[in-house]
Amino acid sequence: MNDAAPAPTPAPRRARVRAPELIGKGGWLNTGGTELTLADLRGKIVILDFWTFCCINCLHVLDELRELEEKHRDTVVIVGVHSPKFVHEAEHQAVVDAVERYGVEHPVLDDPELATWKQYAVRAWPTLVVIDPEGYVVAQHAGEGHARAIETLVAELEAEHEAKGTLRRGDGPYVPPEPVATHLRFPGKALLLESGNLLVSDTTRHRLVELAADGETVVRRYGDGERGLADGGAGAARFSEPQGLCLLPDGRVVVADTVNHALRALDPATGEVSTLAGTGAQWMQGSPTSGAAREVALSSPWDVAWWQGRVWIAMAGVHQLWAYDPEAGTVEVAAGTTNEGLVDGPAAEAWFAQPSGLAATGDRLWVADSETSALRWVDVDGVVHTAVGTGLFDFGHRDGDAGQALLQHPLGVTALPDGSVAVCDTYNHALRRFDPASGEVSTLATDLREPSDAVLVGGDVVVVESARHRLTRLRLPEEAVRVDAVAHRTRREATEVAPGALRLDVVFRAPSGQKLDERYGPSTRLLVSATPPELLAGGAGTGTDLFRELELDPSVPEGVLHVSAMAASCDDDPANEYPACHVHQQDWGVPVKVVEGGASRLPLILAGLDA
Numbered sequence: 001m002n003d004a005a006p007a008p009t010p011a012p013r014r015a016r017v018r019a020p021e022l023i024g025k026g027g028w029l030n031t032g033g034t035e036l037t038l039a040d041l042r043g044k045i046v047i048l049d050f051w052t053f054c055c056i057n058c059l060h061v062l063d064e065l066r067e068l069e070e071k072h073r074d075t076v077v078i079v080g081v082h083s084p085k086f087v088h089e090a091e092h093q094a095v096v097d098a099v100e101r102y103g104v105e106h107p108v109l110d111d112p113e114l115a116t117w118k119q120y121a122v123r124a125w126p127t128l129v130v131i132d133p134e135g136y137v138v139a140q141h142a143g144e145g146h147a148r149a150i151e152t153l154v155a156e157l158e159a160e161h162e163a164k165g166t167l168r169r170g171d172g173p174y175v176p177p178e179p180v181a182t183h184l185r186f187p188g189k190a191l192l193l194e195s196g197n198l199l200v201s202d203t204t205r206h207r208l209v210e211l212a213a214d215g216e217t218v219v220r221r222y223g224d225g226e227r228g229l230a231d232g233g234a235g236a237a238r239f240s241e242p243q244g245l246c247l248l249p250d251g252r253v254v255v256a257d258t259v260n261h262a263l264r265a266l267d268p269a270t271g272e273v274s275t276l277a278g279t280g281a282q283w284m285q286g287s288p289t290s291g292a293a294r295e296v297a298l299s300s301p302w303d304v305a306w307w308q309g310r311v312w313i314a315m316a317g318v319h320q321l322w323a324y325d326p327e328a329g330t331v332e333v334a335a336g337t338t339n340e341g342l343v344d345g346p347a348a349e350a351w352f353a354q355p356s357g358l359a360a361t362g363d364r365l366w367v368a369d370s371e372t373s374a375l376r377w378v379d380v381d382g383v384v385h386t387a388v389g390t391g392l393f394d395f396g397h398r399d400g401d402a403g404q405a406l407l408q409h410p411l412g413v414t415a416l417p418d419g420s421v422a423v424c425d426t427y428n429h430a431l432r433r434f435d436p437a438s439g440e441v442s443t444l445a446t447d448l449r450e451p452s453d454a455v456l457v458g459g460d461v462v463v464v465e466s467a468r469h470r471l472t473r474l475r476l477p478e479e480a481v482r483v484d485a486v487a488h489r490t491r492r493e494a495t496e497v498a499p500g501a502l503r504l505d506v507v508f509r510a511p512s513g514q515k516l517d518e519r520y521g522p523s524t525r526l527l528v529s530a531t532p533p534e535l536l537a538g539g540a541g542t543g544t545d546l547f548r549e550l551e552l553d554p555s556v557p558e559g560v561l562h563v564s565a566m567a568a569s570c571d572d573d574p575a576n577e578y579p580a581c582h583v584h585q586q587d588w589g590v591p592v593k594v595v596e597g598g599a600s601r602l603p604l605i606l607a608g609l610d611a
Contacts, residue, residue: 016132016136016138017137017609018137019038019129019131019135019137020120021038021119022036022037022048022079022109022116023109023116023119024082024109024111024112024113024116025110025112026112027109027110029095029096029107029108029109029110030104030106030107030108030174030176031107031173032175034173034175036109039135040173042134042168043166043167044075044077044133044172045075045131045132045154045158045161045167046076046077046078046131047065047079047128047129047130048079049062049078049080049126050081050116050117050128051080051082051125051126052082052086053082053095053098053101053102054085054371054427055125056300056317056354057125057126057143057317057586058125058126059102059259059300061126062102064144064145064146065078065147067147068150068154073172074170074172075169076154076172077106077172077173077174078107079106080099080106080108081109081116081117082110083111083114083116083125084112085125085492086427086488087408087427087488088408088409088426088429089427090112090113092112094450095110097186097450097467100185100186100204101204101466102204103227105174105176106172106174107174114492120137123142123588123590123605124142124143124586124588124604127142127605128140128142128146128150130150130153130154132157132161133157133166133168134161137609138153139608139609140605140607140608140609141584141608142586142588142605142606142607143585143606144585144586145284145585146511148580149582149607152512152513153512156512182469182470183209183216183218183470184205184209184469184471185203185469186469187200187201187202187464188200188203188241188242188452188466189244189245189256189303189453189464190245190462191247191455192456193210193253194251195268197210197213198211198215198455198457198462198471199211199253199266199268200464200471201242201243201244203242203466206223206226206227206228206238206241206242207221207223207225207242208221208239208266209221209222210222213457215462215470215473216470220234221234222237222266222271222273223239223242223273224238227239227240227241229257229260231264231272231273231274231275232272232273233271233273239255239264239273240257240258240259240260241259242256242258242264243258243301243302243303244302244305244358245304246305246311247306248311248326251267251269252265252268253265254276254306254324255273255304256301256303258301258302258316260280261278261279261281261282261297261298262276262277262279262280262298262301263276263277263298263304263313275294276293276294276324276326277293277294277296277324277331278297279294279296279297279298281297282297282298282299282300282317283318284585285566285583285585286583289332290330290331291330291332292329293324293330293331298313298315298317299315299318300315300316300318301313301315301316302314302316302354302355302356302411303356303357303358303368303412305359306360307358310323310324310325310326311324311325311326312365313331314355314357315336316354318336318338319336319338319339319340319351319354319355320333320334320335320336320337320352320355321333321334321335321352321355321365321378322334334382335348335378335382335384336351337350337351339527339562339564340352340371340392340589341372341531341562341589342369342372342374342386342389342391342392344376344383344384344386345383346382346383347382347383350384352367352369352372352376352384353370353371353372354369354371355367355369355370355376356369356370356410357370357412357424357452359414359415359421360415361415361419363380364377365377366415366421368411368413370410370411372389373389373394373395373406373407373410374386374390374407374410375387375388375407375410375413375421375423376389387436388405388406388434389406392589393560393589393591394487395407395409395427395487396487396488397485397486398485398487399432399442399443399483399485400485401441403439405441406486406487407425407428408425408426408427408488409427410423410424412424412451412452412453414453414454414455416461416476418435419436420435420436420437421434422454424452424454425451426450426466428446429446429448430443430451430483431444431448431461432444444461444474444476445463448463449466449467449468450465450466450467450468451463451465452466460473460474460476461473461474461476462474494558495598495599496592496598497592497593497594498596499552499553499596499598500551501549501552502539502549502551502599502600503547503549503600503601503602504548504549504601504602504604505601505603505610506526506547506563506565506603506605506606507603507605507608507609507610507611508524508565508567508584508607509609510567510569510572510607511582511607513572514569514572515569515570515572516567516568523567523568523569524545524546524565524566524567524568525542525564526542526545526547526548527541527542527563527564527565528548528550528563529541530559530560530562531559531560531562534553534555534556535552535553535556535559535560535561536550536552536553537551537553538551539551546565546606552594553594554594556594557593558591558593560589561590563590564585564587564588565588565604565606566584567584567607568581568582568584569581569582569584570582584606584607586604586606590604
């Protein structure tokens with residue numbers, strides 16, 4: 001009889017690929033001026049976060065990673081690789097601002113030419129790549145919702161490399177920037193109170209600030225300035241990156257508490273803050289989309305507006321509009337499918353892309369749809385229309401007829417007295433105007449810095465200059481400012497694909513300790529469409545397999561494949577009767593060029609490595 005303990009089961013061999021070097025023309029942020037290389041990070045578990053600051057899913061991932069970053073600070077180094085979509089995001093100062101605005105507490109490589117993005121064959125924002133302490137890529141995940149899987153992988157890598165002697169513990173290379181003293185720091189939205197004062201969401205400092213009518217004198221602050229979700233008086237309440245504001249008929253202010261995924265209420269008379277809607281957790285696919293407001297999760301509410309007897313919510317995190325009914329105490333989806341794009345029509349069929357600004361008039365709810373660089377509106381019959389904008393990839397600064405006019409990632413919209421609307425054209429640093437009567441777009445003001453909202457005060461318009469940390473008062477000009485027209489397309493190179501048959505493979509490997517959740521039927525979903533639709537001669541539509549045989553029309557030389565994939569996994573523990581479940585989801589917009597000799601297979605990584 002052998003009393004020796006059985007040998008431990010060896011861990012499954014993990015595929016490894018040597019990690020390419022980190023290069024970016026914009027240099028490094030949050031390192032105290034040090035230029036980092038992968039050799040400098042040897043011995044650490046490195047997580048590359050490919051992000052761009054316009055992308056709401058990227059902002060979700062920043063928040064998902066905070067706990068892991070703190071828990072494993074002596075073994076893990078997160079490196080943000082900033083990979084711009086819009087022209088404005090390629091400006092170095094804009095990246096510097098974004099790193100502070102969103103509280104990024106790890107090194108960031110500014111890669112304006114997408115050099116590192118291309119080296120790692122990244123196709124989607126956000127994408128996470130895990131590099132082991134010996135410098136090999138061991139995992140890749142696209143989209144959000146992967147924090148639990150990465151946490152498990154990190155624990156495995158810590159144990160494996162501790163045993164091998166290749167893990168190096170200790171402080172990482174992060175060096176915080178020096179704080180700057182200003183009354184506001186990256187303010188988001190503003191509201192004219194009945195008192196004549198202005199209420200501003202002081203987003204980066206997690207509070208609201210009441211200013212006197214001059215827009216400069218601080219009257220009162222609401223919130224203690226620390227990130228959190230806490231009700232109570234002005235000095236005790238907590239917010240997390242609040243944005244939109246609107247007045248209820250009873251005088252209270254509704255606050256879109258964006259990173260808390262909640263609606264809050266402020267009583268300006270008492271300073272008391274309470275919670276109206278949301279659970280504090282982020283809405284995920286499969287969660288309820290209607291019900292008691294405090295029991296339904298929300299996803300990054302960015303703006304709010306009172307219209308048709310309800311509070312309408314620009315739900316940027318899921319590309320929808322929701323509505324909160326204060327009388328019934330309920331919330332529900334009001335428009336949008338959660339698919340990202342620009343599709344008009346009945347509310348239940350329309351597509352939005354990060355709606356971020358709202359303005360209500362009697363018969364229209366105006367929407368600043370940021371990722372499509374579009375101005376949209378909803379009529380009283382629930383039909384969605386587009387006034388300006390063409391889709392996810394075209395943007396610029398062009399005035400004239402609305403059919404060919406261009407914006408660049410607008411975040412705010414304001415109704416003007418004459419029936420027209422002012423648009424905070426954020427990445428063009430401009431205030432634009434759309435006149436429904438003439439169908440013309442013009443420019444009201446330039447040389448603003450990331451304007452994110454505007455409010456009417458008498459005959460003036462007060463603009464929130466977010467990246468200048470101030471409010472700026474402008475006279476509404478009699479004539480619009482004229483600017484030279486520019487047009488841009490998203491910078492990513494098109495993928496060359498062969499005409500005819502194209503195999504689409506969405507790569508998904510259930511993370512360690514998890515398995516596909518098939519208790520209630522198929523656990524995966526794949527939706528494929530194209531712009532223009534004629535690009536796809538076959539293969540469009542919805543199915544449950546994560547692969548699809550597509551047929552490309554050779555007469556359409558180029559276009560964009562829109563792919564949305566979802567996979568549900570659950571913890572693989574037979575002893576647990578109620579295992580935790582996890583939803584992995586990502587949308588891709590893949591520019592393609594149809595050429596002889598192009599690729600006949602298109603792999604998109606949701607989770608895992610492409611074999």
